[in-house]
Amino acid sequence: MKPAPVRDLLVGLFVAAGLGAIAYLSLQVGGISYKGPGGLVLYATFDEIGGLKERAPVAIAGVTVGQVDGISLDAELRARVVLDLDPALELPVDTSAGIRTAGLLGDQFVALEPGGEDAMLTSGEEIDFTESALSIERLIGRFVHDAGVDE
Amino acid sequence: MRAAAIEHLGLRSLQAVAHLGRLAQFVGLLLLHAVRRPFRVRRLVNEIFDVGVLSLVIVALSGATVGAVLGLQGYTTLSRFGAENSLGSVVGLVLVRELGPVLTALLVTGRAGSAMAAEIASMVTTQQLDGLRMMSIDPIDFVVAPKAVAMLLVMPMLNALFIGFALFGGYLVGVALLGLEGGTYVTSMEQSIDFPNDVAGTLLKSTIFGALVGVIATYRGMVSEPTSAGVSAATTGTVVIASVSILVADYVITALWGI
Numbered sequence: 450m451k452p453a454p455v456r457d458l459l460v461g462l463f464v465a466a467g468l469g470a471i472a473y474l475s476l477q478v479g480g481i482s483y484k485g486p487g488g489l490v491l492y493a494t495f496d497e498i499g500g501l502k503e504r505a506p507v508a509i510a511g512v513t514v515g516q517v518d519g520i521s522l523d524a525e526l527r528a529r530v531v532l533d534l535d536p537a538l539e540l541p542v543d544t545s546a547g548i549r550t551a552g553l554l555g556d557q558f559v560a561l562e563p564g565g566e567d568a569m570l571t572s573g574e575e576i577d578f579t580e581s582a583l584s585i586e587r588l589i590g591r592f593v594h595d596a597g598v599d600e
Numbered sequence: 601m602r603a604a605a606i607e608h609l610g611l612r613s614l615q616a617v618a619h620l621g622r623l624a625q626f627v628g629l630l631l632l633h634a635v636r637r638p639f640r641v642r643r644l645v646n647e648i649f650d651v652g653v654l655s656l657v658i659v660a661l662s663g664a665t666v667g668a669v670l671g672l673q674g675y676t677t678l679s680r681f682g683a684e685n686s687l688g689s690v691v692g693l694v695l696v697r698e699l700g701p702v703l704t705a706l707l708v709t710g711r712a713g714s715a716m717a718a719e720i721a722s723m724v725t726t727q728q729l730d731g732l733r734m735m736s737i738d739p740i741d742f743v744v745a746p747k748a749v750a751m752l753l754v755m756p757m758l759n760a761l762f763i764g765f766a767l768f769g770g771y772l773v774g775v776a777l778l779g780l781e782g783g784t785y786v787t788s789m790e791q792s793i794d795f796p797n798d799v800a801g802t803l804l805k806s807t808i809f810g811a812l813v814g815v816i817a818t819y820r821g822m823v824s825e826p827t828s829a830g831v832s833a834a835t836t837g838t839v840v841i842a843s844v845s846i847l848v849a850d851y852v853i854t855a856l857w858g859i
Contacts, residue, residue, distance in 0.1 A: 467756070467757020467760060471803065
């Protein structure tokens with residue numbers, strides 16, 4: 450079969466577009482891009498994590514700096530959350546972690562609030578100050594209960 | 601009378617088993633010729649043109665429409681719960697996990713698989729394959745293997761393009777028509793889809809579907825009766841068997857590996 454320049458060009462373009470689409474799905478949509486090598490791994494223990502899931506974002510001042518890498522139950526029956534963060538971050542040892550909700554019905558994420566100490570957290574260390582997830586049902590329950598007591 | 605019915609059943613069972621045996625032999629031959637020299641690169645490029653480039657328009661068009669419809673339907677349902685902001689993740693997940701690979705495979709079956717079977721069947725009818733054999737050219741190597749391999753290679757690419765166009769269609773409806781915020785739509789989509797669970801799954805599914813369609817179309821063409829009716833039966837048979845196989849395989853893959 451003889452070479453046919455136009456057909457070969459079209460096939461080349463098609464293959465390039467196809468591989469491009471696969472790459473787009475894998476990297477952009479699938480998000481295997483955010484996996485920095487040797488990330489800063491920190492642990493945090495919460496009384497209540499609500500609907501927090503693995504791969505939920507971790508944010509400082511609303512800027513995503515990492516993700517939740519694992520959730521497990523520790524020996525004291527509290528939730529132990531593994532955070533995988535950008536290794537370039539320098540977080541003071543008195544940084545606190547809280548579980549927040551994006552909007553009223555949005556997904557939950559971990560918000561970090563840097564403290565003021567000079568010593569910095571290194572990989573593998575524990576964040577001591579944690580704030581559990583806010584449960585709307587519990588809040589409403591408390592509100593109704595308090596209202597009842599006032600009367 | 602009853603004995604004749606049972607005899608008939610026995611004959612049909614034997615025929616089915618014989619068909620499966622020949623199919624397995626055929627797949628073995630295909631694999632052998634796919635990895636053994638000579639590599640028919642020109643033939644393969646030609647087939648990729650037929651299966652891939654010529655199917656691109658229908659795949660793109662269907663993708664954009666399916667994405668747009670998903671956007672509309674999803675919006676109506678989600679807005680009932682005030683969760684319109686999750687539209688991106690709903691549209692994305694449905695497309696990547698299910699609709700992308702299945703619809704692409706069905707479209708390609710109708711557009712290219714039927715043509716593939718018809719071409720081979722008419723070569724059987726006009727004894728062109730015998731002609732090749734007389735010149736000591738193996739028709740499986742020269743005609744059949746490039747077609748089946750092209751189908752296998754092209755399917756994941758068409759699937760990815762289908763999903764790309766569908767995401768674009770969904771974005772157009774969600775953001776431009778229904779007034780959702782573009783950033784929210786894209787972020788909710790990108791956050792709910794991840795590579796190992798969803799994207800790798802969609803590529804695996806479409807590759808399996810590509811192999812299925814390629815094998816069924818070429819096999820059905822090769823075993824067709826050498827008559828005009830045989831050609832049409834091969835075409836119809838390919839579309840029916842391949843479509844059903846795709847849907848059954850989709851269920852099995854999803855049940856086995858949860859993708």
